[in-house]
Amino acid sequence: MRKLxxxxxxxxxxxxxxAPAHPETQAVTKTEAPxxxxxxxxxxxxxxxxxxxxxxxxxxxxxxIGGTNGAVLISSYCLSKGWQRIHDNRREDYKLKWCExxxxxTYYSFREGEQLLYQIxxxxxLTTKIGLLNALREYTRVMNKISRSxxxxxxxxxxxxxxxxxxxxxxxxxxxxxxITVFHDEEIWICKPTASNQGxxxxxxxxxxxxxxxxxxMQSIADDPTYKKIPxxxxxxxxxxxxxxxxLLLDGKKFDVRSYLLIACAMPYMVFFGHGYARLTLxxxxxxxxxxxxxxxxxxxxxxSPLYVLLKEExxxxxxxxxxxxxxxxxxxxxxxxxxxxxxxxxxxxxxMLQCFLAVKAKLECKLGYFDLIGCDFLIDENFxxxxxxxxxxxALHTNCEVLxxxxxxxxxxxxxxALETFHxxxxxxxxxPLLSQRNFVLLHSGEDELWPRSIRLRSPIxxxxxxxxxxxxxxxxxxxxxxxxxxxxxxxxxxxxxPPRASQKPMGLLGPPGPIHPKSTLHxxxxxxxxxxxxxxxxxxxxxxxxxxxxLSEEPEVCPHPPSHMLTLLQPLPSNSSDFWFxxxxxxxxxxxxxxxxxxxxxxxxxxxxxxxSEPIPPLQYPQPF
Numbered sequence: 001m002r003k004l005x006x007x008x009x010x011x012x013x014x015x016x017x018x019a020p021a022h023p024e025t026q027a028v029t030k031t032e033a034p035x036x037x038x039x040x041x042x043x044x045x046x047x048x049x050x051x052x053x054x055x056x057x058x059x060x061x062x063x064x065i066g067g068t069n070g071a072v073l074i075s076s077y078c079l080s081k082g083w084q085r086i087h088d089n090r091r092e093d094y095k096l097k098w099c100e101x102x103x104x105x106t107y108y109s110f111r112e113g114e115q116l117l118y119q120i121x122x123x124x125x126l127t128t129k130i131g132l133l134n135a136l137r138e139y140t141r142v143m144n145k146i147s148r149s150x151x152x153x154x155x156x157x158x159x160x161x162x163x164x165x166x167x168x169x170x171x172x173x174x175x176x177x178x179x180i181t182v183f184h185d186e187e188i189w190i191c192k193p194t195a196s197n198q199g200x201x202x203x204x205x206x207x208x209x210x211x212x213x214x215x216x217x218m219q220s221i222a223d224d225p226t227y228k229k230i231p232x233x234x235x236x237x238x239x240x241x242x243x244x245x246x247x248l249l250l251d252g253k254k255f256d257v258r259s260y261l262l263i264a265c266a267m268p269y270m271v272f273f274g275h276g277y278a279r280l281t282l283x284x285x286x287x288x289x290x291x292x293x294x295x296x297x298x299x300x301x302x303x304x305s306p307l308y309v310l311l312k313e314e315x316x317x318x319x320x321x322x323x324x325x326x327x328x329x330x331x332x333x334x335x336x337x338x339x340x341x342x343x344x345x346x347x348x349x350x351x352x353m354l355q356c357f358l359a360v361k362a363k364l365e366c367k368l369g370y371f372d373l374i375g376c377d378f379l380i381d382e383n384f385x386x387x388x389x390x391x392x393x394x395x396a397l398h399t400n401c402e403v404l405x406x407x408x409x410x411x412x413x414x415x416x417x418x419a420l421e422t423f424h425x426x427x428x429x430x431x432x433x434p435l436l437s438q439r440n441f442v443l444l445h446s447g448e449d450e451l452w453p454r455s456i457r458l459r460s461p462i463x464x465x466x467x468x469x470x471x472x473x474x475x476x477x478x479x480x481x482x483x484x485x486x487x488x489x490x491x492x493x494x495x496x497x498x499x500p501p502r503a504s505q506k507p508m509g510l511l512g513p514p515g516p517i518h519p520k521s522t523l524h525x526x527x528x529x530x531x532x533x534x535x536x537x538x539x540x541x542x543x544x545x546x547x548x549x550x551x552x553l554s555e556e557p558e559v560c561p562h563p564p565s566h567m568l569t570l571l572q573p574l575p576s577n578s579s580d581f582w583f584x585x586x587x588x589x590x591x592x593x594x595x596x597x598x599x600x601x602x603x604x605x606x607x608x609x610x611x612x613x614x615s616e617p618i619p620p621l622q623y624p625q626p627f
Contacts, residue, residue, distance in 0.1 A: 067100030070397030
C-alpha cells in the first residue's frame, strides 16, 4: 500500500477551516474526515510493520447477512450488541455469518471455535425431500435390526408409515415402477422437486394418463446422453407422495403448522423445538380443484390471490388461537384432552422431529460454530393423526402480518441467543445446562455427555478406569413413550446405579433422565497398539469378558494399578459412528490438554495435531486354538 504523507496546514488554512491560529504547524492526515478538528500535540506514531494501516476507529465484532430473509431482525439484534455489519461476502474476519444460500468457499475458510456460521453444510440430509426420505428409511431399517437384540428389546422407534406419507423417488427406475403398481384412479398424489420451496415445481397426479406421461418424461431424462455426461444440468430430481385426502379443516379451510427445529450447537449437539404458527388457505378446501392455492398453505401461494391484501390476517393463526379453536369445535366431538394442541400435538411433533434428527445425527458435519434453524411442516388429518410433510432450510422469517410480527422476532432472537451461549460454553468447556437464554424453545436432545471425554470429571486423570459395557438406548428412549414403553422401568432393568440428571428449571421437552449407552455404541479398533487419547486398546474381548457384567462408573473410579498394555480403559462407552473417535484410534492420539476446570478439552479437528506411537513393540497376541 502506498504510504500517504501528512498534509501540513498553515495558520491561514487553519483560520479558513474555523480553527484558531497556532504558532506551530499541526500534522493532520488525509484520512481524517472533513470538518473534524484535529489537535495533535505530537505527530502521529507510525504503525508497526506487522500492523494494518488506516484501521477503522472501532474494531468489530463484524457480522455479515446474505439475502433479505429476516435481514432486518438479524441486523437489529447484532447492532444492539455493538457489532458492525459488513457487506463484503469475501471477508473472513466476521463473528457471525447468516446467509440464505450456501457457498463452498464460506465453509472452506470457516474458523472453528472463532466464528458462528448459519446452516450446517450438509443439512440437505434433512431439508431435501430425497435426503429426508433416505434418512428415515435407513434409520428405520437399522433400528429395527437393533431392536431384535435381547439387550435392546426396550428400544421403541416411531414407525415411519405412522407419521410420514408414502413416498417414492422418481429418479430411480425401480421406485417409479413401484409407484405405478400402487397407483389407482381416484387417488391424488403430489409430485415435488427434491430441493425447492414456496410450492415451486409442485403438481398433482390424479389419473392413469398423467402417471404414464410422468413416467415417460422421467425415463427420457434418465436416458438422455447429455444429462449422463453433464449430470448437474439435469432437471432436479423429484419425489411423489401420497396426498393426505382427509385433512382437518378450520372453518372449511385447509391448514398446516410450521414449527422450528433449532440446532443451536453442533459440538456438542444442542437441539431444540420451537412453536411456530398455523397457515391457512384463503379459499375453502375442495379436493377436486386444480388450483394449487387451495392445496398449498404457504404464504407464497396465498399471495397470488387478489383477496390476500384484505384477508392476509386470516391466513396465519397463532398456536393459542388454534388451541382455542380445537377446544371449542372438536374436543367433545372427538374426545380430545383439554388443550390438545399444546399437549398431545406438541409432544407428537417433538417426537417426530427428534427421530428425524437422530436419523442424520451421525452424518451431519459438526464443528463448533455451526448452527441451524429448520422449518418443519406438519398436517393434521380429520382423525387427528399428525403427519410430517417436509423440512425446509432457511425458513421464511418475514413479518407481513400481526401473528408473524409476534412469533418470528422471538424465534430469531432466541436462536441467536442460544447459539451464542452454547458456543461460548462449549469453547470454555463449561456445562451447558442451565441455559440462561432459553425462554420459549424446548430442549429435545443434548449431546453434552456424548462428546467424550468432555463432560467427564476425573479425580485423578492419570489413573486408568475399568468399565464394562452397559446396555442402553441413549436418546432413542425419548421416543419410547409414543410406543407404550416405560423408559424409567427400562433404565431400572439395565442399571440400578444410574446417576440422576442435573436439575434444571428450563423446559426439557422430551429430554428425560439420560440412559446408559447401547452395547453397539462401544468402540472397536483394528490395530492392537492403537490408543484412545493415550489409553491402550484391547485387541480381543478376552479381558473384557472376565469383568463383572453390568458394572457402572461409580463416584470413586476403580483403580487398576498395573493394567496390561492391551487393556481397554474407556472412561465412558463411545459412539462408534463418531469420526473423532475413529481419528483418535487411527492416528493414535495423545491425551488432550486438561482445562482449568478439570475437564478435558473437546477434540476438534483443529486440535488433532500431536501423534503418539508406542515406545516399545507389543508382543504378538496368542489366540486360543479352536477345538
